[in-house]
Amino acid sequence: MTGNLQFDSQGRLRHFLTIDGLSRETIHQIFDIAESFISVGEREIKKVPLLRGKTVVNLFFESSTRTRTTFEIAAKRLSADVINLAVSASSTSKGETLLDTVRNLEAMHTDLFVVRHNQSGTAYLIAEHVPPHVRIINAGDGAHAHPTQAMLDTFTIRRHKGSFEHLKVAIVGDLMHSRVARSLIRALNTLGTSEVRVIAPLTLLPTGHESLGIKAYTDMREGLEGVDVIVMLRLQRERMRGAHIPSEQEYFNLYGLTLDKLACAKPDAIVMHPGPMNRGLEIDSAVADGLQSVILPQVTNGIAVRMAIMSLIMGGSSESGRPA
Amino acid sequence: MTGNLQFDSQGRLRHFLTIDGLSRETIHQIFDIAESFISVGEREIKKVPLLRGKTVVNLFFESSTRTRTTFEIAAKRLSADVINLAVSASSTSKGETLLDTVRNLEAMHTDLFVVRHNQSGTAYLIAEHVPPHVRIINAGDGAHAHPTQAMLDTFTIRRHKGSFEHLKVAIVGDLMHSRVARSLIRALNTLGTSEVRVIAPLTLLPTGHESLGIKAYTDMREGLEGVDVIVMLRLQRERMRGAHIPSEQEYFNLYGLTLDKLACAKPDAIVMHPGPMNRGLEIDSAVADGLQSVILPQVTNGIAVRMAIMSLIMGGSSESGRPA
Amino acid sequence: MTGNLQFDSQGRLRHFLTIDGLSRETIHQIFDIAESFISVGEREIKKVPLLRGKTVVNLFFESSTRTRTTFEIAAKRLSADVINLAVSASSTSKGETLLDTVRNLEAMHTDLFVVRHNQSGTAYLIAEHVPPHVRIINAGDGAHAHPTQAMLDTFTIRRHKGSFEHLKVAIVGDLMHSRVARSLIRALNTLGTSEVRVIAPLTLLPTGHESLGIKAYTDMREGLEGVDVIVMLRLQRERMRGAHIPSEQEYFNLYGLTLDKLACAKPDAIVMHPGPMNRGLEIDSAVADGLQSVILPQVTNGIAVRMAIMSLIMGGSSESGRPA
Numbered sequence: 001m002t003g004n005l006q007f008d009s010q011g012r013l014r015h016f017l018t019i020d021g022l023s024r025e026t027i028h029q030i031f032d033i034a035e036s037f038i039s040v041g042e043r044e045i046k047k048v049p050l051l052r053g054k055t056v057v058n059l060f061f062e063s064s065t066r067t068r069t070t071f072e073i074a075a076k077r078l079s080a081d082v083i084n085l086a087v088s089a090s091s092t093s094k095g096e097t098l099l100d101t102v103r104n105l106e107a108m109h110t111d112l113f114v115v116r117h118n119q120s121g122t123a124y125l126i127a128e129h130v131p132p133h134v135r136i137i138n139a140g141d142g143a144h145a146h147p148t149q150a151m152l153d154t155f156t157i158r159r160h161k162g163s164f165e166h167l168k169v170a171i172v173g174d175l176m177h178s179r180v181a182r183s184l185i186r187a188l189n190t191l192g193t194s195e196v197r198v199i200a201p202l203t204l205l206p207t208g209h210e211s212l213g214i215k216a217y218t219d220m221r222e223g224l225e226g227v228d229v230i231v232m233l234r235l236q237r238e239r240m241r242g243a244h245i246p247s248e249q250e251y252f253n254l255y256g257l258t259l260d261k262l263a264c265a266k267p268d269a270i271v272m273h274p275g276p277m278n279r280g281l282e283i284d285s286a287v288a289d290g291l292q293s294v295i296l297p298q299v300t301n302g303i304a305v306r307m308a309i310m311s312l313i314m315g316g317s318s319e320s321g322r323p324a
Numbered sequence: 325m326t327g328n329l330q331f332d333s334q335g336r337l338r339h340f341l342t343i344d345g346l347s348r349e350t351i352h353q354i355f356d357i358a359e360s361f362i363s364v365g366e367r368e369i370k371k372v373p374l375l376r377g378k379t380v381v382n383l384f385f386e387s388s389t390r391t392r393t394t395f396e397i398a399a400k401r402l403s404a405d406v407i408n409l410a411v412s413a414s415s416t417s418k419g420e421t422l423l424d425t426v427r428n429l430e431a432m433h434t435d436l437f438v439v440r441h442n443q444s445g446t447a448y449l450i451a452e453h454v455p456p457h458v459r460i461i462n463a464g465d466g467a468h469a470h471p472t473q474a475m476l477d478t479f480t481i482r483r484h485k486g487s488f489e490h491l492k493v494a495i496v497g498d499l500m501h502s503r504v505a506r507s508l509i510r511a512l513n514t515l516g517t518s519e520v521r522v523i524a525p526l527t528l529l530p531t532g533h534e535s536l537g538i539k540a541y542t543d544m545r546e547g548l549e550g551v552d553v554i555v556m557l558r559l560q561r562e563r564m565r566g567a568h569i570p571s572e573q574e575y576f577n578l579y580g581l582t583l584d585k586l587a588c589a590k591p592d593a594i595v596m597h598p599g600p601m602n603r604g605l606e607i608d609s610a611v612a613d614g615l616q617s618v619i620l621p622q623v624t625n626g627i628a629v630r631m632a633i634m635s636l637i638m639g640g641s642s643e644s645g646r647p648a
Numbered sequence: 649m650t651g652n653l654q655f656d657s658q659g660r661l662r663h664f665l666t667i668d669g670l671s672r673e674t675i676h677q678i679f680d681i682a683e684s685f686i687s688v689g690e691r692e693i694k695k696v697p698l699l700r701g702k703t704v705v706n707l708f709f710e711s712s713t714r715t716r717t718t719f720e721i722a723a724k725r726l727s728a729d730v731i732n733l734a735v736s737a738s739s740t741s742k743g744e745t746l747l748d749t750v751r752n753l754e755a756m757h758t759d760l761f762v763v764r765h766n767q768s769g770t771a772y773l774i775a776e777h778v779p780p781h782v783r784i785i786n787a788g789d790g791a792h793a794h795p796t797q798a799m800l801d802t803f804t805i806r807r808h809k810g811s812f813e814h815l816k817v818a819i820v821g822d823l824m825h826s827r828v829a830r831s832l833i834r835a836l837n838t839l840g841t842s843e844v845r846v847i848a849p850l851t852l853l854p855t856g857h858e859s860l861g862i863k864a865y866t867d868m869r870e871g872l873e874g875v876d877v878i879v880m881l882r883l884q885r886e887r888m889r890g891a892h893i894p895s896e897q898e899y900f901n902l903y904g905l906t907l908d909k910l911a912c913a914k915p916d917a918i919v920m921h922p923g924p925m926n927r928g929l930e931i932d933s934a935v936a937d938g939l940q941s942v943i944l945p946q947v948t949n950g951i952a953v954r955m956a957i958m959s960l961i962m963g964g965s966s967e968s969g970r971p972a
Binding site for chain 2: 041042043044045046047065066069070072073076077275276277279296297298299300302303
């Protein structure tokens with residue numbers, strides 16, 4: 001499962017499946033396009049005609065209103081027609097395979113599938129089988145990857161910090177089960193981030209983190225010392241039931257981001273969270289709504305980054321400036 | 325919870341949350357704009373470009389296919405992009421607050437939220453927290469208000485009766501639990517309706533009706549005597565189970581609108597109902613489908629009124645006459 | 649329940665409810681329009697402005713993501729606004745009748761209803777009551793009819809075989825419960841197909857097939873002998889539970905289309921299936937994905953045929969060639 005599948009024979013990005021295999025240049029190219037779309041969101045008429053007459057299918061095998069909405073808004077701002085398809089895993093088990101479902105949609109001359117599935121590799125599997133004119137974006141597959149989230153996170157860091165070369169970034173929380181973290185660490189490494197740290201209880205630390213060139217901490221204050229960027233992860237409350245973490249209160253005491261712990265980081269450190277937040281569990285409201293939080297700018301940037309990825313893989317260049 | 329929140333510092337309507345605080349002039353201004361949109365619905369191409377490039381979010385915490393559809397059609401006729409979001413109450417209880425959900429949508433540069441929630445005051449709460457460029461329409465909050473319904477009801481009365489000064493209006497049915505009735509009485513008073521009556525069994529009469537300047541009747545024939553407009557309310561069948569009303573048959577006998585009871589009103593009285601109707605419970609089919617019924621025109625007017633409210637609070641003037 | 653309802657007084661097609669009563673010329677006219685839309689699906693900008701400013705309502709009383717998607721895509725390619733309404737049977741039983749729901753939608757100045765319902769005749773019932781400017785398409789009603797599927801099936805045959813005069817067509821599977829088969833046999837007869845055969849176990853053969861002028865076979869190899877077209881039907885696995893068929897394995901052995909059985913047909917015979925397929929039950933993957941399969945072209949043709957039907961009954965001519 002390499003990232004090569006996402007390039008065509010001329011080396012152009014054709015699908016967006018994973019951060020793996022993306023060059024630093026490609027990532028910055030996407031950021032540059034996204035930068036041009038930031039202004040589109042601030043216009044009176046928030047539409048550009050880049051995907052007019054194209055059909056984008058939100059193919060969600062796993063329910064996620066929030067992620068679906070961001071892609072729907074991004075596609076509509078590009079003037080595409082959007083079809084939302086919530087496909088239950090059960091329906092694809094009724095004799096018709098996942099690929100039959102996909103081939104049917106292709107046969108309707110749809111152009112771009114935004115795929116979300118709770119099994120790792122689904123977006124790859126689909127990308128392997130679609131004809132050349134169809135594009136795939138991985139909107140989250142199992143615990144494997146969530147590359148558009150990693151792109152919007154690093155785009156947000158670039159917008160606030162400029163460059164990655166001297167940055168120290170700490171990712172805090174349930175790293176073991178997080179598809180967000182996996183993709184993000186890859187992106188940070190590719191972008192030449194000076195130091196990437198992970199902070200979690202031993203039970204939630206990722207396996208093989210040494211090979212990723214990251215430093216692991218179980219003490220949060222120690223891990224936050226001198227960092228420029230803090231990325232808090234969402235803690236699935238379901239983890240409580242298992243043996244992974246003790247109680248909510250104890251987790252908050254040890255790993256919840258409070259103003260007090262935040263003070264260990266650099267004074268101008270920014271705080272990020274992919275949402276939805278568990279206020280009072282992994283993050284205190286005083287931090288979430290505080291001056292160092294860039295959690296809402298992340299959402300804004302997410303629309304621009306998704307527009308950038310869609311238009312790039314669909315062969316469009318940066319937005320022309322001409323309203324739709 | 326006053327209506328002042330819905331005006332900006334220059335006194336322009338910014339949100340549409342309640343009839344409270346709207347002047348007679350503002351209501352008639354909305355009616356005049358709605359009048360111009362009536363013709364749009366009758367055109368070959370039923371679109372005007374007033375909200376092109378804007379994103380309207382139907383944020384429904386309470387399911388209502390019918391109401392959602394009317395706002396979706398109204399917004400699309402204004403050329404807006406529409407995002408339908410059915411948010412279960414449960415999802416907003418999972419650590420992320422209602423306001424987090426709203427702030428996320430704002431951060432995506434959406435422009436207008438149409439909010440429905442089963443708790444009174446939700447639309448206010450949201451309006452209090454959104455930035456200046458975001459607009460809110462209350463599409464029904466708990467038992468409190470349903471102001472767009474009141475607007476389409478009174479717009480329908482104006483279209484059929486011209487002015488309110490000499491009108492007698494009777495509202496019949498479950499006034500105690502009706503958000504429709506609350507908003508409607510307010511609108512009728514503001515518009516200078518000569519006389520507003522309510523007709524219901526004692527158990528369903530609103531409390532404090534004297535202070536609203538309305539007359540209450542428990543005898544339907546007496547209450548309908550000489551009225552110009554009859555507004556029937558939907559009776560929730562759930563009320564049967566409680567002690568509020570006796571049996572369906574007895575309710576129909578006493579408070580169901582039949583041709584016979586209708587004869588007590590003026591010969592040119594009009595009959596209204598917000599829908600969906602319980603035929604044979606609060607209204608007889610002979611009346612619902614009869615010559616005096618304006619129940620379907622209410623629906624048509626509802627699209628025009630919602631287009632008018634949307635375009636007014638979004639800062640657009642009346643439709644330009646130019647097709648989209 | 650004749651097909652006359654679908655014509656206006658000048659004999660023009662107004663609704664699309666059933667294949668009954670359609671002349672061979674009308675069917676070919678729709679095919680010719682569909683042919684012009686095939687190219688639209690292959691363009692850079694896949695939109696034509698024929699239904700711009702029109703509102704199409706997908707009124708689905710029975711859930712069918714697949715069918716809904718095809719109509720949604722077809723309507724959006726014609727530049728219509730699309731409203732998806734999944735109406736549960738329960739909501740229409742709550743005092744408001746089916747016709748009240750429809751009249752409400754009409755009153756919103758919607759133009760075209762695509763109706764799916766699990767009861768035969770629902771689309772007719774609606775068509776009988778709508779005003780002249782509203783159009784109805786039957787997207788499947790109970791076990792009765794699925795006329796747009798029959799149109800795309802016969803359009804696919806015409807595209808691959810040219811004419812129907814010397815064709816032998818075999819329909820295989822659960823003919824007794826299939827609305828697809830009923831409509832298809834009618835279309836094949838109207839188009840002058842030389843020979844229509846049905847192949848099924850005795851328990852799944854349609855009643856009265858002799859009167860339809862078709863030959864019935866219980867032996868699949870015998871029935872496939874020398875045919876030009878094979879239409880496989882989907883077998884509802886629910887039938888297993890009843891006494892209709894023995895086991896899945898035995899059904900596949902006797903009536904599953906394998907390469908081996910396919911060899912009984914003409915060497916250039918085409919294989920069709922309305923989808924979704926039960927691979928390994930009614931069709932072997934080697935056939936479904938084989939050279940003679942036109943199952944995916946059926947899907948492509950289905951979009952073009954639905955665009956053709958929509959634009960014809962809405963009074964538009966064939967697409968103008970001008971992009972939207």
